[in-house]
Amino acid sequence: MRQSDFWITKNTISIESVVEKVVRPKAGAIDTFIGTVREFTKGKRTLFLEYQAYVPMAEKKLTQIGTEIKQQWPDAKTAIVHRIGHLDITDIAVVIAVSTPHRADAFEACRYAIERIKEIVPIWKKEHWEDGTMWIGDQKEQQTYPGGKPSEEDLT
Amino acid sequence: MRQSDFWITKNTISIESVVEKVVRPKAGAIDTFIGTVREFTKGKRTLFLEYQAYVPMAEKKLTQIGTEIKQQWPDAKTAIVHRIGHLDITDIAVVIAVSTPHRADAFEACRYAIERIKEIVPIWKKEHWEDGTMWIGDQKEQQTYPGGKPSEEDLT
Numbered sequence: 001m002r003q004s005d006f007w008i009t010k011n012t013i014s015i016e017s018v019v020e021k022v023v024r025p026k027a028g029a030i031d032t033f034i035g036t037v038r039e040f041t042k043g044k045r046t047l048f049l050e051y052q053a054y055v056p057m058a059e060k061k062l063t064q065i066g067t068e069i070k071q072q073w074p075d076a077k078t079a080i081v082h083r084i085g086h087l088d089i090t091d092i093a094v095v096i097a098v099s100t101p102h103r104a105d106a107f108e109a110c111r112y113a114i115e116r117i118k119e120i121v122p123i124w125k126k127e128h129w130e131d132g133t134m135w136i137g138d139q140k141e142q143q144t145y146p147g148g149k150p151s152e153e154d155l156t
Numbered sequence: 157m158r159q160s161d162f163w164i165t166k167n168t169i170s171i172e173s174v175v176e177k178v179v180r181p182k183a184g185a186i187d188t189f190i191g192t193v194r195e196f197t198k199g200k201r202t203l204f205l206e207y208q209a210y211v212p213m214a215e216k217k218l219t220q221i222g223t224e225i226k227q228q229w230p231d232a233k234t235a236i237v238h239r240i241g242h243l244d245i246t247d248i249a250v251v252i253a254v255s256t257p258h259r260a261d262a263f264e265a266c267r268y269a270i271e272r273i274k275e276i277v278p279i280w281k282k283e284h285w286e287d288g289t290m291w292i293g294d295q296k297e298q299q300t301y302p303g304g305k306p307s308e309e310d311l312t
Contacts, residue, residue, distance in 0.1 A: 015171050019190065025245050028194030031187065031266075034175065038184030038257065089181050101194065103270060110187075111263050 005079040006062035008055050008123075013083055018095045021079035027099035031106035033114045035094040037087050041127075050126040051084040051093065058082065061121040065113055069098065073109045076100045080113060082123060161235040162218035164211050164279075169239055174251045177235035183255035187262035189270045191250040193243050197283075206282040207240040207249065214238065217277040221269055225254065229265045232256045236269060238279055 005021050015034065022030055037049050066078040082094045096113045100106040117123075126135050161177050171190065178186055193205050222234040238250045252269045256262040273279075282291050 015175060015188075019171060023192060023246050025195035028192055030190040030192060032171075032190065033259065033262075034186040034188065035259075036179060036184055036186060036255075039181035041184075090179050099192075103189065103191075103267075107189075107263060107267050111259075114259060 004059070004063070005077075006059055006066055007081050008053050008058050008062075009081055009083050010085045011083070013081055013092045013095050015092070015095055018079050018081055018097045022077045022097045022099035024077065024099060026075070026101055027077065028101055029103035029106040030097055030099045031103070031110040032098075033094070033096040033110050034092055035114070037089050037091050037093060039089045045130055046089065047128045047130060048089065049087045049093070049128065051082075051087060051123055052126070053082070053084050053121075053123040055084075057122050062117070064120070065116045068116065069109045069112060072112070073098075073100060073105045076105060076109045078109065078113060080117070082117070082121070084123065160215070160219070161233075162215055162222055163237050164209050164214050164218075165237055165239050166241045167239070169237055169248045169251050171248070171251055174235050174237055174253045178233045178253045178255035180233065180255060182231070182257055183233065184257055185259035185262040186253055186255040187259070187266040188254075189250070189252040189266050190248055191270070193245050193247050193249060195245045201286055202245065203284045203286060204245065205243045205249075205284065207238075207243060207279055208282070209238070209240045209277075209279040211240075213278050218273070220276070221272045224272065225265045225269060228268070229254075229256060229261045232261060232265045234265065234269060236273070238273070238277070240279065 019030060019032060039046055062080045065080065069076050069078050076098050078098045080096045087093055096110055098106050098110040098113065124135055126133055175186060175188060195202055218236045225232050225234050232254050234254045236252045243249055252266055254262050254266040254269065256265065280291055282289055
């Protein structure tokens, strides 16, 4: 089994492999968030996506999110994996699993995790539409990089 | 593949088998809730659990929850499976998966589903502790049946 609970992969994500990292006797609740590639965004049809990450920094930031969750929900255990490379419609891009003794915390912490991923993890996606392509900069999609993905300077 | 999206099973639940029922091109977000058997509840150690259901009614009520979600979140698709029989610590008792175009709805609808399961679905559990057993009546655990599980009259 993979040693870290926070990782980037080029391969198909197995949901079970993420969930099994957080199953434990003291937890009665696991919430998972699964992000999949959606075909239509604002009426525009996506053919496929390409994700790239600055991998060491991305894994460090995913790990940081786990630490943040532990601070706010001390009984929680978290695992997160994000896929990079070519993804087709309905492919799984990200899986988050959070286990807690009781369910309210699992839902809240998992929601926190996906919001933080979109805020701080350096992963970009290139949208391939029927009529062109575009690198989407930050994951909140508030910034685009028409000339390509951000440079390492943009990460600091 | 199983035809219904709402079912009771005596077998180990595969999370992927539930999620695959809600994956679709228009959804970018899937939230799943996984309920597992917790070892300690209020300081008391559980050895294992036994779930029983009034199966036709339980499946009908799970289906009803899917309908209620569709009314409140028209773009959502839901699948729910609950296991019955003997479950050991960390075994999965229930899996809910809800897919929606955007993530806020997936979290809300999934949370709604688990609350409704505990309110309306006729499934009882028998706690096996180190020093005895007890049938827990309703899933909110506000009612016990010291003489055994409820009769069918209790269901109406």
